[in-house]
Amino acid sequence: MSEPKTSSSLQPASRTPLLDRVNSPEDLKRLSRDQLPQLAAELRDEIVRVCSVGGLHLASSLGATDLIVALHYVLNSPRDRILFDVGHQAYAHKILTGRRDRMPTVKKEGGLSGFTKVSESEHDAITVGHASTSLANALGMALARDALGQNYKVAAVIGDGSLTGGMALAALNTIGDMNRRMLIVLNDNEMSISENVGALNKFMRGLQVQKWFQEGEGAGKKAVQAVSKPLAEFMSRAKSSTRHFFDPASVNPFAAMGVRYVGPVDGHNVQELVWLIERLVDLDGPTILHVVTRKGKGLSYAEADPIYWHGPGKFDPATGEFASSSAYSWSSAFGDAVTELARQDPRTFVITPAMREGSGLVKYSQVHPNRYLDVGIAEDVAVTTAAGMALQGLRPIVAIYSTFLQRAYDQVLHDVAIENLNVTFAIDRGGIVGADGATHNGVFDLSYLRSIPNVGIGLPKDAAELRGMLKAAQEHPGPFAIRYPRGNTERVPEGTWPDLPWGTWERVQDGDDVVILAGGKGLDYALKAARGLPGVGVVNARFVKPLDEKMLREVAGKARALVTVEDNTVVGGFGSAVLEALSGLGLRTPVRVLGIPDAFQDHATVESVHARAGIDAPAIRTVLAELGVDVPLEV
Ligand code: HTL
Ligand code: MG
Numbered sequence: 272m273s274e275p276k277t278s279s280s281l282q283p284a285s286r287t288p289l290l291d292r293v294n295s296p297e298d299l300k301r302l303s304r305d306q307l308p309q310l311a312a313e314l315r316d317e318i319v320r321v322c323s324v325g326g327l328h329l330a331s332s333l334g335a336t337d338l339i340v341a342l343h344y345v346l347n348s349p350r351d352r353i354l355f356d357v358g359h360q361a362y363a364h365k366i367l368t369g370r371r372d373r374m375p376t377v378k379k380e381g382g383l384s385g386f387t388k389v390s391e392s393e394h395d396a397i398t399v400g401h402a403s404t405s406l407a408n409a410l411g412m413a414l415a416r417d418a419l420g421q422n423y424k425v426a427a428v429i430g431d432g433s434l435t436g437g438m439a440l441a442a443l444n445t446i447g448d449m450n451r452r453m454l455i456v457l458n459d460n461e462m463s464i465s466e467n468v469g470a471l472n473k474f475m476r477g478l479q480v481q482k483w484f485q486e487g488e489g490a491g492k493k494a495v496q497a498v499s500k501p502l503a504e505f506m507s508r509a510k511s512s513t514r515h516f517f518d519p520a521s522v523n524p525f526a527a528m529g530v531r532y533v534g535p536v537d538g539h540n541v542q543e544l545v546w547l548i549e550r551l552v553d554l555d556g557p558t559i560l561h562v563v564t565r566k567g568k569g570l571s572y573a574e575a576d577p578i579y580w581h582g583p584g585k586f587d588p589a590t591g592e593f594a595s596s597s598a599y600s601w602s603s604a605f606g607d608a609v610t611e612l613a614r615q616d617p618r619t620f621v622i623t624p625a626m627r628e629g630s631g632l633v634k635y636s637q638v639h640p641n642r643y644l645d646v647g648i649a650e651d652v653a654v655t656t657a658a659g660m661a662l663q664g665l666r667p668i669v670a671i672y673s674t675f676l677q678r679a680y681d682q683v684l685h686d687v688a689i690e691n692l693n694v695t696f697a698i699d700r701g702g703i704v705g706a707d708g709a710t711h712n713g714v715f716d717l718s719y720l721r722s723i724p725n726v727g728i729g730l731p732k733d734a735a736e737l738r739g740m741l742k743a744a745q746e747h748p749g750p751f752a753i754r755y756p757r758g759n760t761e762r763v764p765e766g767t768w769p770d771l772p773w774g775t776w777e778r779v780q781d782g783d784d785v786v787i788l789a790g791g792k793g794l795d796y797a798l799k800a801a802r803g804l805p806g807v808g809v810v811n812a813r814f815v816k817p818l819d820e821k822m823l824r825e826v827a828g829k830a831r832a833l834v835t836v837e838d839n840t841v842v843g844g845f846g847s848a849v850l851e852a853l854s855g856l857g858l859r860t861p862v863r864v865l866g867i868p869d870a871f872q873d874h875a876t877v878e879s880v881h882a883r884a885g886i887d888a889p890a891i892r893t894v895l896a897e898l899g900v901d902v903p904l905e906v
Contacts, residue, residue, distance in 0.1 A: 287313040295369055296343045296394075304344075307541045311340045314363045315569045321362065321374045325585035325593075326706050328385065330567035330577045331430070332362035334460050334538075338428065338562055339363040341544035342456070345552060346424050349393040352412050356405035356429040356439070358386030358397075360458070368394035378706040380875035385707060400710020401675070402648045403436025405429050406455065410442055413451035424552050426454040431472060432463025432625060435647030440471075446557045447529025454552045455530070455559045458538060460566040464581050465627045469647045474524060478535050479563060525559050534561025539568060578628060598759040604734035605697050605755070606631030608741055609668060611765060613639045616745060618666040622646060624653040630670040630699055650675050654682035654694070661692040666745050668695040673713025673754065674704070680719055687750050688725045695744040701730075701754035702792050702838030703867065703881060708874030713754075714867045718843035720752050721816055727751040727773075728815040730790030734763045736813060739771035747773060756792045756838060757877065776819035782808030783829040785898050788849060790815060793836035793865075793886065800891035807900055815845050818852050827853055827860040832898050834863045836886055841866035863894055 285291050289306060290313040293299050302310060314336050322329040340363065342353055348368065355361040365383065366374060370392065376382025387395035397408045409427035416423055433439060434457065446453070459475055461467055525532040533551060537543065544562065551558045566581075567573025572591035573580035586593040613619035613635070620642045623630055627645060636643045646652045650671060657667035676683070676698060687694045701713045720726050727747065731737040737755060744751040776788075779798065784806030789797040790813045801807045810826060812819070812835075827833060835846035846864030853860060867884045881887045885894075896902040 287317060289313055290317060290366070290371075293367065294371065296346075296348050296367060299340070299343050299367055302344075304542050304545060307340055307344065307545065308337075311337045311363075311541050312569065314340065314366060317366060317371070317374070318362050319570055319588045321377065322583070323586050323588045324375070325583065327377060328359035328362070328582055329570075330573045330580040331360035331460075333568045333570055333573060334564040334566045335360040335428065335458055336363040336568070337539045337541040338456055338458060338544055338564070339367065341541050341548055342426055342428070343367050344545050345548045346426060349396075351424040352396040352409070352426070353394070354396045354405045354409050354412075354425070354427040355387050355399065356427065356433040357402045358384075358388075358395075358399040360428070360430065361387050364394070365392075368392055378708070378874050380873075380879055382874070384874060386710060398710075400707065401678070402433040403429075403439040405433070406439050406442035406446060409453050409455070410446050410449065410451065413453045414449065417451060424454070425452075426456060426548075426552060428456045428458055430463070431457065431459040431461065431467050431475060432648055434471065435463070435467070435469050435625070435649060437649050437651055443525070443528050443530060450529065450556045452553070452555055453557050454548065455557065456548075457534070457559050457561045458564055459535065459561060460564045460577070462566045462577055462581075463625045463648065464629065465578055465625070465645070467647070468625075468645045471524065472647075475535075475561070478561070529557075531556060531558040532561065533558060535563045536561070538562030538564035581628075599734075599762045600631065601734075601737070601755040601758060601760050602629065602631030602699055604631070604737055604760050604762075605670065605699065606633070606635055607765075608734070608738045609670075609697070610635045610638050612741055612745070613642055616666065618664065619745070620644070620657075620660055620665045620667045621670055622653045622657055622667060623670050624648055624650045624675060626670070626672060626675070626699075629672065630697070632670060650678035651682045654679040655686045657694045658682070658686040658690075658692055661687070661694050662690075666693055666695070668697055668741075668744075670697045670699065672700040672711075673698050673702075673716045674700065674711045676716060677719070683720070683726065683750070684723050688723045691725045691749040693745075693748055694750045695741065696750070696752040697741075698752055698754040700757045702756045703872060703877050703884075704757050705877040705880065706874050709871040712867075712872055714838065714840050714872070716752070716754060717815055717837065717839040717845055718847075721843065721848060725749050726816065729753045730794075730813055730815060731755055732791065732794050732811055732813060734760045735767050735769055736771065738763065738767055739769040740813075742768050743771045743773060754791065758792075771813075774814045774817040774819055776813060776822045777811040778808065778822075779811045780807070780809035782806050783826070784808075785832050785834065785895060785900055786810060786826045786830045787834045787836060787891065788812045788823075788826075788845075789836035790845065792838040793845075796881070796886060796888050796891055797834075797836050799888035800895065804895065804900060804902065807895060812845065815848060818848055820852060820856065823849065823852055824856055824858070827856070827858045830860055832861045832863065834865060834891065834894060834898070836891060837866040838881070838886065839866055840869060842869050863898070865891065865894065 289310045378385045386400045389398045405427040566577035622644045625648045660667040729740045740753045786808040787797040837845040
């Protein structure tokens with residue numbers, strides 16, 4: 272909508288006069304270089320306002336704004352390809368590529384994705400959400416360009432956290448060998464979601480001992496000029512023959528891999544970044560430009576606590592005030608339980624792939640620092656390290672999000688399951704996660720884990736059952752995956768360790784006519800739907816593997832129909848398991864399988880996706896009515 276014209280003296284001054292003129296990378300190029308710092312400041316202001324509704328990736332996007340402005344100033348997107356690893360830091364890119372007016376819709380149903388997405392914009396080079404994919408994608412694009420005899424530029428932006436992923440490191444190995452023209456901007460803010468970890472991280476801290484580039488505009492600029500300019504000038508003349516000349520450390524792992532290394536430079540000096548990118552992007556072979564940024568840049572409270580401000584809730588942009596929540600999450604329930612468990616059992620050891628906060632492990636990491644390991648964004652390493660521990664007598668627990676365990680499928684199968692090792696998988700964010708959308712939904716784990724022999728799978732209905740399962744997992748001689756959803760549960764007192772006989776279900780509502788089988792979140796919905804309906808039974812199918820065949824035979828022998836409910840794809844999930852078991856038992860009881868349909872679910876609220884998928888309470892009641900149950904209209 273265009274603003275009504277009023278006399279200019281009455282119009283409030285825009286907070287973003289430069290940004291108001293920029294709606295595309297072409298508009299950006301019309302600005303002079305000395306306007307770029309102001310534009311970046313306005314972009315940050317805009318990002319803070321957009322993010323104040325909560326649930327968005329604020330601090331990462333603030334830190335990457337200057338380098339995004341510089342990249343779009345030099346490169347010609349969409350012809351030139353700019354790739355963002357993870358995509359959570361790319362809000363400035365979205366705003367600069369014609370999506371400013373839609374920013375309030377980010378992560379909302381029907382709105383923009385929280386990451387970059389090929390189907391969303393021609394400027395989004397890759398569809399992402401998971402880390403460490405940008406380098407291999409960029410290599411593929413450079414190889415495609417050369418194979419097709421084309422001549423565009425390829426630049427990938429990757430964070431220091433994402434560089435810890437095996438995929439990124441393995442891609443560098445090939446990139447250095449293939450020697451194609453491409454630029455890698457290493458956005459180093461010393462942070463993943465929590466403090467970054469790993470040997471490479473320590474190496475990069477060594478490179479940063481010259482702290483000058485963060486200390487004051489003038490000093491930084493001078494130092495960059497003193498160091499980077501002559502080097503880059505020289506390099507652009509000498510091109511690839513000078514590759515190893517610029518290493519500030521005697522052994523530079525990037526250079527050792529055959530990738531030209533430049534840096535570290537101040538990632539907030541946008542004019543210097545423009546100057547450098549102009550010179551580096553056309554050099555033969557691959558180049559890493561190592562830029563140092565501050566997570567939360569420009570927003571004092573976010574700079575002071577970048578862990579909280581990685582993905583804050585709703586806040587007041589002026590003061591940074593936010594309402595803290597008293598809700599008790601499943602992640603906290605796991606964290607509390609495992610902190611207690613480790614006090615009782617010296618064999619307990621918890622491994623996280625870069626998700627200390629999200630997995631509820633802050634307290635655990637403080638209480639049991641010697642039995643805690645963050646391997647960085649390397650899910651495969653997390654699982655196989657656990658295998659090594661289990662082989663030597665520990666009882667490791669891999670705390671991992673469902674969606675990220677997808678990265679370690681073969682490690683579960685090959686390194687853990689074949690020898691039936693006692694590794695527990697505490698799988699958080701199982702099921703639809705909502706706002707993060709298709710890349711982050713955890714709706715495949717029941718299917719992919721169920722197909723691996725020896726792996727037990729449990730869906731606790733509450734925090735007490737989660738504890739019962741953790742205890743059972745320590746005692747059971749083999750891998751066990753305990754899967755719980757995003758969201759909240761009830762607190763239980765310390766010392767709650769119920770016995771949970773392996774592979775058993777539990778009747779939670781009597782009724783033999785139609786029986787609903789469901790675990791976890793599906794059970795919540797089933798109980799709501801079936802409450803007060805005579806003849807409708809509900810079973811807490813808390814073990815998806817092994818199924819409780821005794822109880823299944825019992826209920827299926829009597830019931831007219833069974834209904835299964837799961838927050839997982841219907842392909843190969845819990846309902847499939849029930850059908851397979853009935854087939855094996857020679858029972859022909861009709862089964863209605865309710866679950867997430869065989870399609871990727873975009874970002875929306877969890878409730879909305881569940882309603883559309885037909886697994887929430889009203890949807891279950893509709894199915895019961897179709898099966899001839901007398902269902903009153905209102906729930
Ligand atoms: N594991 C994998 C394979 N992918 C993702 N995205 C995660 C875990 C979770 N995750 C993020 S953002 C992020 C993690 C671990 C930190 C990335 O650190 P980096 O960027 O240094 O690359 P920074 O935040 O700007 O410092 C999301 O799910 C969004
Ligand atoms: Mg980082």
